[in-house]
Amino acid sequence: MRHDDETLLAEQRAYYRAAAAEYDRPYEDLDELRRLLTVVDELPVRGDVLELACGTGQWTPLLATRARSVTAVDAAADVLAVARTRAALPHVRFVQADLFEWQPSRRYDTVFFAFWLSHVPPSRLAAFWEAVAAMLVPGGHAVFIDDGPAVAATEEGVTDGPVPTVLRRLDDGSEYRIVKVFHDARSLEDDLTARGWTVQLRTMERSFVGIARPPG
Secondary structure (H helix, E strand, C coil), X not given: CHHHHHXXXXXXXXXXXXXXXXXXXXXXXXXXXXXXXXXXXHCCCCCEEEEECCCCCCCHHHHHCCCCEEEEEECCHHHHHHHHHHCCCCXXXXXXXXXXXXXXXXXXXXXXXXXXXXXXXXXXXXXHHHHHHHHEEEEEEEEEEEECHHHHHHCEEEECCCCCEEEEECCCCCEEEXXXXXXXXXXXXXXXXXXXXXXXXXEECCEEEEEEECCC
16 A cells, blocks of 8 residues: 555656646636635634645745745645745745655644645545644644545546545646545544544535644
């Protein structure tokens, strides 16, 4: 299982490196995504913020207006180059790192991730939530946004199984399989509650928005 995960995650990293020039297209084309960006105004983003999988930085400047500092992490140098131009602010720092290996040297008030949870293989989900908990100061919380099950109808090559995937095709015709788990909000809330987290989840069109605090 872990070997399958590693193969897919390597292909996923390759996709996001190759897709940097096309990454922002959904934000330009979909009113739904542009409306979702405005939800940051309603979320408890504060203090020192860690953004996981920042991509091209669509969310980073929005976080920066509400934060004392932002540390934005992504594995792909190509998308980070775009993010650095979008959020060239003195209190924003960018880090290139594999999120399945990287550990911060400090803790944060808020850990934020948009459209990243769905790229975490199910076999790594428990370890991911444990890692997020370790990234938070006492009283801190995770804020996350992702696709719900309805989005699967718009994806190509959806596969189920131990590691759900979709097919992504770039303008040059190249194709990549990436991990894509379409979490049901209710099931995700139940799972986090069973892990001892305090969680609030709400749906917005085809997406969900979550605020969660770890045990203790």
